[in-house]
Amino acid sequence: MIARPIAALNHATSSGGIRNHSDFSHVSCFKIIDSTLREGEQFSNAFFDTEKKIEIARALDEFGVDYIELTTPAASEQSRADCEAICKLGLRAKILTHIRCNMDDARIAVETGVHGVNLFLGTSSFSMKSSHGKKMSDVHKTALEVIEYVKARNIEIRFSSEDSFRSDLVDLLSIYQAVSKVGVNRVGIADTVGCANPQQVYDLIKTIRSVVSCEIETHFHNDTGCAIANAYSALRAGATHIDTTVLGIGERNGITPLGGLIACMVVADRDYVINKYNIKKLKAIEQLVADAVKIDIPFNNYITGSCAFTHKAGVHAKAVLNNPSTYEVLNPADFGIDRCINFASRLTGWNAIKARAEALSISLTDAQYKECTAKVKALADTREITADDTDSIIIGFHDAQKLGVSIECVRK
Amino acid sequence: MIARPIAALNHATSSGGIRNHSDFSHVSCFKIIDSTLREGEQFSNAFFDTEKKIEIARALDEFGVDYIELTTPAASEQSRADCEAICKLGLRAKILTHIRCNMDDARIAVETGVHGVNLFLGTSSFSMKSSHGKKMSDVHKTALEVIEYVKARNIEIRFSSEDSFRSDLVDLLSIYQAVSKVGVNRVGIADTVGCANPQQVYDLIKTIRSVVSCEIETHFHNDTGCAIANAYSALRAGATHIDTTVLGIGERNGITPLGGLIACMVVADRDYVINKYNIKKLKAIEQLVADAVKIDIPFNNYITGSCAFTHKAGVHAKAVLNNPSTYEVLNPADFGIDRCINFASRLTGWNAIKARAEALSISLTDAQYKECTAKVKALADTREITADDTDSIIIGFHDAQKLGVSIECVRK
Numbered sequence: 001m002i003a004r005p006i007a008a009l010n011h012a013t014s015s016g017g018i019r020n021h022s023d024f025s026h027v028s029c030f031k032i033i034d035s036t037l038r039e040g041e042q043f044s045n046a047f048f049d050t051e052k053k054i055e056i057a058r059a060l061d062e063f064g065v066d067y068i069e070l071t072t073p074a075a076s077e078q079s080r081a082d083c084e085a086i087c088k089l090g091l092r093a094k095i096l097t098h099i100r101c102n103m104d105d106a107r108i109a110v111e112t113g114v115h116g117v118n119l120f121l122g123t124s125s126f127s128m129k130s131s132h133g134k135k136m137s138d139v140h141k142t143a144l145e146v147i148e149y150v151k152a153r154n155i156e157i158r159f160s161s162e163d164s165f166r167s168d169l170v171d172l173l174s175i176y177q178a179v180s181k182v183g184v185n186r187v188g189i190a191d192t193v194g195c196a197n198p199q200q201v202y203d204l205i206k207t208i209r210s211v212v213s214c215e216i217e218t219h220f221h222n223d224t225g226c227a228i229a230n231a232y233s234a235l236r237a238g239a240t241h242i243d244t245t246v247l248g249i250g251e252r253n254g255i256t257p258l259g260g261l262i263a264c265m266v267v268a269d270r271d272y273v274i275n276k277y278n279i280k281k282l283k284a285i286e287q288l289v290a291d292a293v294k295i296d297i298p299f300n301n302y303i304t305g306s307c308a309f310t311h312k313a314g315v316h317a318k319a320v321l322n323n324p325s326t327y328e329v330l331n332p333a334d335f336g337i338d339r340c341i342n343f344a345s346r347l348t349g350w351n352a353i354k355a356r357a358e359a360l361s362i363s364l365t366d367a368q369y370k371e372c373t374a375k376v377k378a379l380a381d382t383r384e385i386t387a388d389d390t391d392s393i394i395i396g397f398h399d400a401q402k403l404g405v406s407i408e409c410v411r412k
Numbered sequence: 413m414i415a416r417p418i419a420a421l422n423h424a425t426s427s428g429g430i431r432n433h434s435d436f437s438h439v440s441c442f443k444i445i446d447s448t449l450r451e452g453e454q455f456s457n458a459f460f461d462t463e464k465k466i467e468i469a470r471a472l473d474e475f476g477v478d479y480i481e482l483t484t485p486a487a488s489e490q491s492r493a494d495c496e497a498i499c500k501l502g503l504r505a506k507i508l509t510h511i512r513c514n515m516d517d518a519r520i521a522v523e524t525g526v527h528g529v530n531l532f533l534g535t536s537s538f539s540m541k542s543s544h545g546k547k548m549s550d551v552h553k554t555a556l557e558v559i560e561y562v563k564a565r566n567i568e569i570r571f572s573s574e575d576s577f578r579s580d581l582v583d584l585l586s587i588y589q590a591v592s593k594v595g596v597n598r599v600g601i602a603d604t605v606g607c608a609n610p611q612q613v614y615d616l617i618k619t620i621r622s623v624v625s626c627e628i629e630t631h632f633h634n635d636t637g638c639a640i641a642n643a644y645s646a647l648r649a650g651a652t653h654i655d656t657t658v659l660g661i662g663e664r665n666g667i668t669p670l671g672g673l674i675a676c677m678v679v680a681d682r683d684y685v686i687n688k689y690n691i692k693k694l695k696a697i698e699q700l701v702a703d704a705v706k707i708d709i710p711f712n713n714y715i716t717g718s719c720a721f722t723h724k725a726g727v728h729a730k731a732v733l734n735n736p737s738t739y740e741v742l743n744p745a746d747f748g749i750d751r752c753i754n755f756a757s758r759l760t761g762w763n764a765i766k767a768r769a770e771a772l773s774i775s776l777t778d779a780q781y782k783e784c785t786a787k788v789k790a791l792a793d794t795r796e797i798t799a800d801d802t803d804s805i806i807i808g809f810h811d812a813q814k815l816g817v818s819i820e821c822v823r824k
Binding site (some may be wrong): 013045047130163195223227229230234249254301306378380 | 415453454455456457459461472483488489490491500512534536538539541542543568576604605606607609610611614617634635636637638639640641642644645648659661662663664666669672673675676678679680707708710711712713714717718719720721722723724725726728730731734735737738739740742751758759789790792793794795796797
């Protein structure tokens with residue numbers, strides 16, 4: 001029998017993960033446009049004063065995101081002043097602002113000092129009816145006018161449809177081809193309502209890739225839980241840029257989270273990610289933003305969640321003690337995080353108890369470790385137990401063995 | 413020009429979402445195996461006493477999950493007693509227990525009264541080296557022996573590999589074909605480390621679909637954020653059952669969350685989901701489990717997160733006031749949840765302020781709404797504002813208009 005491991009058909013990483021790449025894949029050269037200071041400001045809880053915006057922008061820059069997207073300067077006077085202030089920081093990351101596709105907003109945007117302007121305009125029938133009320137012919141005319149105006153000032157320009165996955169395909173291809181021909185730097189594809197699945201993303205991006213010659217930026221809302229997988233799928237199909245926010249904050253329940261994208265991409269191409277981004281800063285930047293918008297980091301947050309590298313069941317603990325890669329596709333050390341074996345439960349196993357005993361400098365026979373484990377399980381059947389409870393049982397069991405007596409109660 | 417809307421190429425739902433289905437798709441007839449009382453018990457914080465397990469089992473049954481999976485009765489005495497107790501409840505959902513693939517555990521399991529036994533055995537090189545230490549020939553022998561034993565007692569039987577996506581493909585197909593031939597009810601495919609992406613899932617499930625005649629259960633960990641998309645991809649490729657836990661709790665940062673799967677599947681086939689599952693119970697069951705394991709519901713939780721149906725930016729608010737589907741692919745009313753327009757920020761727009769004024773029985777001209785909105789934005793530029801602040805500005809503005817004076821300060 002000839003062995004054909006699945007991993008060998010794909011891209012194997014040093015951590016044992018697998019990802020398959022297509023010919024036009026940008027998985028190994030993707031760029032991040034972080035929108036915490038734009039999409040993130042649209043999160044219901046968010047209020048960022050100037051000082052906080054600057055602190056977040058500096059932290060994103062230190063993390064290494066390629067672009068930082070800011071709220072339109074047309075939103076309010078302070079939004080304009082903050083945009084100008086962040087442009088003047090001299091960050092390595094390029095500064096973008098995200099504006100409605102009209103000349104009034106464009107005139108304000110180009111005066112702020114931004115490196116690029118991210119235009120958006122709804123192209124679905126929903127948007128055309130309930131939002132801006134324009135027809136597609138008007139969309140074309142307005143888009144080309146604004147693009148020409150911004151380009152003339154040597155500022156990067158992106159044109160994005162809104163709600164791309166509920167737009168007419170011919171309408172979409174037609175407008176993207178038109179804006180590509182006049183030389184936009186990027187087109188943007190947005191799943192504004194979070195309805196797309198990865199196959200649809202792959203198909204649409206691949207089709208758009210065939211009609212435009214510019215970069216392709218993508219923006220995925222997470223209403224149906226596909227925002228990270230959609231970003232990965234977009235890169236496989238030829239997209240070049242992914243929009244993120246720290247912790248995924250944004251309208252409704254948000255977009256592709258920076259940490260979640262990093263988790264996914266580390267498995268896809270660890271070398272690219274760890275050489276380009278300062279991923280040990282992830283935890284700090286998440287805490288900074290969580291504090292700013294007064295939320296707790298979710299218990300199940302990617303990479304930095306409280307239990308992301310905690311192993312509990314006996315089968316898992318045993319294998320992780322032998323080789324962590326058995327149950328880990330990410331290496332917590334890459335992120336400056338520790339792994340944890342939770343040995344204080346009825347699901348524990350004797351290998352975990354043995355490891356804990358050895359950490360306490362206690363040595364027993366295998367039969368004794370198993371007997372000691374049974375005592376831990378028996379107590380854990382009666383109530384929630386702690387690591388201290390378990391240590392007490394191990395130490396008490398050891399003492400009793402030395403004295404040749406049986407011990408049934410927990411050492412206090 | 414012939415219009416070819418993307419939505420028309422796929423499956424359009426009444427809520428405006430789109431999903432494409434393949435020929436062997438089980439998207440419209442999937443089943444849920446909820447594992448909150450097995451995988452969820454492996455979540456680091458989880459301790460469920462008998463009473464809590466029964467409360468959760470009843471809630472899952474009321475929600476309408478097809479199967480409830482329980483911790484192996486071999487884990488501890490109380491685990492066995494709890495398994496027996498839940499089997500005796502007479503729930504509509506079938507009860508499974510998840511056991512290591514060995515005769516000792518199988519003998520205990522079949523005595524508990526379960527409807528089915530879910531066997532698992534590691535098949536990756538990692539598992540074979542660091543976990544059970546068996547060779548593939550031993551895996552076959554043991555699996556067939558245990559399957560025969562369980563089947564002889566007229567109990568449903570599933571055989572699952574562990575870490576399927578890092579296993580040798582020939583090994584996998586060989587064992588699945590063998591267990592299918594002896595008549596297992598289901599084979600299980602598990603992304604135990606959370607490394608797979610949706611395309612890999614689709615490819616592997618489609619391949620397995622071609623070598624087995626039984627049902628296909630899938631289990632996706634969420635370390636790299638693809639667990640919901642992978643479940644959807646698996647169903648498209650011919651998988652029949654998806655493992656979930658409430659809030660996704662499990663080893664590390666968990667698996668496909670029940671609520672996230674429902675969000676995704678409502679967009680795929682709303683009629684199937686709302687006729688089969690009692691989705692208005694989602695919020696209550698999530699709160700029950702969150703309280704039991706002492707966690708907060710994440711701010712960005714699917715469907716039930718605090719802001720899942722909150723709209724803030726002016727462009728969004730305006731369109732949602734005209735037609736919520738413009739920025740919502742899920743209807744909050746399906747889940748017994750209200751939507752919210754956050755009009756108290758610098759990002760608000762005059763349509764939102766107009767709607768709020770009308771709710772306060774205040775009528776102004778469009779020019780006045782715009783002037784009033786500018787005042788709201790000006791205050792929101794100086795500090796975080798509340799709905800009460802905004803109401804004060806609107807009421808103050810209205811009073812001033814009536815009196816013919818200008819008002820610059822916020823009404824207290």
